[in-house]
Amino acid sequence: xxxxxxxxxxxxxxxxxxxxxxxxxxxxxxxxxxxxxxxxxxxxxxxxxxxxxxxxxxxxxxxxxxxxxxxxxxxxxxxxxxxxxxxxxxxxxxxxxxxxxxxxxxxxxxxxxxxxxxxxxxxxxxxxxxxxxxxxxxxxxxxxxxxxxxxxxxxxxxxxxxxxxxxxxxxxxxxxxxxxxxxxxxxxxxxxxxxxxxxxxxxxxxxxxxxxxxxxxxxxxxxxxxxxxxxxxxxxxxxxxxxxxxxxxxxxxxxxxxxxxxxxxxxxxxxxxxxxxxxxxxxxxxxxxxxxxxxxxxxxxxxxxxxxxxxxxxxxxxxxxxxxxxxxxxxxxxxxxxxxxxxxxxxxxxxxxxxxxxxxxxxxxxxxxxxxxxxxxxxxxxxxxxxxxxxxxxxxx
Amino acid sequence: xxxxxxxxxxxxxxxxxxxxxxxxxxxxxxxxxxxxxxxxxxxxxxxxxxxxxxxxxxxxxxxxxxxxxxxxxxxxxxxxxxxxxxxxxxxxxxxxxxxxxxxxxxxxxxxxxxxxxxxxxxxxxxxxxxxxxxxxxxxxxxxxxxxxxxxxxxxxxxxxxxxxxxxxxxxxxxxxxxxxxxxxxxxxxxxxxxxxxxxxxxxxxxxxxxxxxxxxxxxxxxxxxxxxxxxxxxxxxxxxxxxxxxxxxxxxxx
Numbered sequence: 001x002x003x004x005x006x007x008x009x010x011x012x013x014x015x016x017x018x019x020x021x022x023x024x025x026x027x028x029x030x031x032x033x034x035x036x037x038x039x040x041x042x043x044x045x046x047x048x049x050x051x052x053x054x055x056x057x058x059x060x061x062x063x064x065x066x067x068x069x070x071x072x073x074x075x076x077x078x079x080x081x082x083x084x085x086x087x088x089x090x091x092x093x094x095x096x097x098x099x100x101x102x103x104x105x106x107x108x109x110x111x112x113x114x115x116x117x118x119x120x121x122x123x124x125x126x127x128x129x130x131x132x133x134x135x136x137x138x139x140x141x142x143x144x145x146x147x148x149x150x151x152x153x154x155x156x157x158x159x160x161x162x163x164x165x166x167x168x169x170x171x172x173x174x175x176x177x178x179x180x181x182x183x184x185x186x187x188x189x190x191x192x193x194x195x196x197x198x199x200x201x202x203x204x205x206x207x208x209x210x211x212x213x214x215x216x217x218x219x220x221x222x223x224x225x226x227x228x229x230x231x232x233x234x235x236x237x238x239x240x241x242x243x244x245x246x247x248x249x250x251x252x253x254x255x256x257x258x259x260x261x262x263x264x265x266x267x268x269x270x271x272x273x274x275x276x277x278x279x280x281x282x283x284x285x286x287x288x289x290x291x292x293x294x295x296x297x298x299x300x301x302x303x304x305x306x307x308x309x310x311x312x313x314x315x316x317x318x319x320x321x322x323x324x325x326x327x328x329x330x331x332x333x334x335x336x337x338x339x340x341x342x343x344x345x346x347x348x349x350x351x352x353x354x355x356x357x358x359x360x361x362x363x364x365x366x367x368x369x370x371x372x373x374x375x376x377x378x379x380x381x382x383x384x385x386x387x388x389x390x391x392x393x394x395x396x397x
Numbered sequence: 398x399x400x401x402x403x404x405x406x407x408x409x410x411x412x413x414x415x416x417x418x419x420x421x422x423x424x425x426x427x428x429x430x431x432x433x434x435x436x437x438x439x440x441x442x443x444x445x446x447x448x449x450x451x452x453x454x455x456x457x458x459x460x461x462x463x464x465x466x467x468x469x470x471x472x473x474x475x476x477x478x479x480x481x482x483x484x485x486x487x488x489x490x491x492x493x494x495x496x497x498x499x500x501x502x503x504x505x506x507x508x509x510x511x512x513x514x515x516x517x518x519x520x521x522x523x524x525x526x527x528x529x530x531x532x533x534x535x536x537x538x539x540x541x542x543x544x545x546x547x548x549x550x551x552x553x554x555x556x557x558x559x560x561x562x563x564x565x566x567x568x569x570x571x572x573x574x575x576x577x578x579x580x581x582x583x584x585x586x587x588x589x590x591x592x593x594x595x596x597x598x599x600x601x602x603x604x605x606x607x608x609x610x611x612x613x614x615x616x617x618x619x620x621x622x623x624x625x626x627x628x629x630x631x632x633x634x635x636x637x638x639x640x641x642x643x644x645x646x647x648x649x650x651x
Contacts, residue, residue, distance in 0.1 A: 002519070005516055009516075012505075016504055303500065304502055304503075306500075307500045307501075307502060307513070308513070308517070309485060310459075310461065310488065310494050310500075311488070311489060311494070311513050311514040311517060311561070312485050312486065312488050312489025312490075312514055312517040312518060313485060313517050314482045314485045314486065314517075315481065315482055315485075316482075317517060390461050391456055391461050391462060394496070394500065
C-alpha cells in the first residue's frame, strides 16, 4: 500500500469522528498558539529593551558599586561603599577624553498637581544628564548647572506625566508636589514611544543634589560616562578602574554599553526560553491527549483492524495508518495554532504596549515540535494496533 | 464427481497438522493431526460441532494462523513457517473471506469495502474501481455501489462481503457460517451465489456446524475432537437456486 492511500484512509477516519478530532486537535492548537505567542512576546521585549539601551546614546560606560563576576550572576556581596558625587568629579578630573560624567539616582515617588497624582520614576542627574537620557524637549528647558549646585526644587516631566497632570496645558512654570515637597516645572519632554520595559515617558527629571535631599541619601546609584570617541572606550574603561581602585579596591564594576546589552540580552533570552518551555508543557499535554484518543480509537476499531489484516494488511500498513492519523491531528492543530498565535501576537502589539515579534524560526520550531509530538505520541497506539492478532481482532465485540 | 483427473489438483493441503495453545494456563489440543486436501474448483464443507476444532482448522486453511506441527501446502509451497507479514501477503493474493458477521467496514461504501483487498494488493485507483464494480455486479449489487453497510440488508451485506472475497481472484473463497446471521431467504440467496461462483470454477470452502448447509458442497469433511472423523461425498447436493425458485415470490424487493 502506498503513502497517499494511507493518508486517504487516515483522513477518512478523522472525518468520521469530527468532534473528537477537533477536540483532540484543540490541545495541540492551544499549545502551539501559546508557544508562538509567548516566544513572540519574549522576542519583542528583547528587541525593545536592547533598542532602548542602544537609544541611551552611544559610547557609554556604566559604573556600578559592587563586584560583578563576568556577567549577569549578580554581585557576590553587598557593596561596602557606594559612590558619591565626589567620585564622579574625581573621574571627570582624572580621566581624559570624556564628554560627560553623570552621577545618577533613580527612585520611585508620587507626584501631585492639584488633585491629580501619579506614581513616577525619579531620574536624577547633573546638567550633563541630557547626554545620557536621550529625551527631546517639547517645551521649557532642562535644569541648569546652577540649579544642580543649589539643589533647587525644579523638575522636568516625561510626556505621559505631562498628559496626566496637565492635560492640554503647558506645564512650564506650574507647581507640583513630589513626596510632599513643592517643585517648579521647568520643562517637559516629547514622547519616546510606548516603552514596555522602564517607560521613560513616566519619568521625571531633577538635579541629583535635589534628589539626594528628597530621598535623604548622600550617595548616588550609578555613574554614567560618555566617552568622546568610540575607539577610546577600552582605554577610558581602564583609566576609570585605575582612578577608582585606590578608593574602592575591587568593589566596583565598569560595564560598557555592549556588556550591558549582552547581559540584558542573555537575561531576556533566558526568559524567552522559559516562556517557550512553559508553552511547550501545554503542547506536551496536547500530545498526551492525542495518545489517549488514539488508544481509544485503536480499541474501538479492533474489528476494523482484524478485517484489514484478514484481507492482507501487513504490520507496516496498520502502523502507518495510525501514525498518519496521529500526525495529521498534530500537524493540523499545529498549523491552526501557528495562525492563532501569530494573529494573537499581531493583535497584541497593535492594541497594547506589549511588543511582540513572531520570527520564522519560532514558527518552524513550533511546526516541527507539533509534528514530533504527533509521531512520538502516535507510535505507541499504532504499534499496539499493528501487533493485534487478526483472529482475536475479528472476534472482538 | 465427474471432473477429469487433471483438474483435481490440490490448491491447499494440510499434512498432519496439530495446533496447541494455552488458554488461561490450560493446554488445549485444538487439532491433533489433520490431513486434508482442497482441490482446485471444488466446493467442500468442513463440518463439526462447536469445540471440534473446525474454527482452528479454518484459521489455518485461511492462513490466519500457523500450525504447531505439520505442514500447510499452498500451490505446492510449504507456508507453515512463514511470518505473519508473509502470510498477510499470501492471504491477500490467495484467500477470500466470507464471515458470519459480514465484517464490512462501517460508514464505508460497498465499493470501498470491496476495494479493500486491492488497496493492500497495491492496485491503481482506476483498476480497483473497475474490479470492485465488476465483483459487485457478479453478486447482483451493481446498483448499490455507494450504499454503506447500514443502508443494506443483511443479505446484501453478505453479498458485498462475497464480492470483497472475490475481487482478488483468490485461490480459495473461505466462507465461515455465511448464513448464520441471515433469515432463511437471504441465506438461500447467499448459498445460491456461492454455488453459482463454484460453477464458474471458483474453489469454495464452507465452514459450518449445520448439516443442511454443509450439503450444498460436493464433499463434506467431518471434524470432531481435533481430528478428521470422515470425509463424505454428498450424494444429494442441495441446489440453492432451485430452492429459491420454490419459495413464494418476494413481496419487497431488496
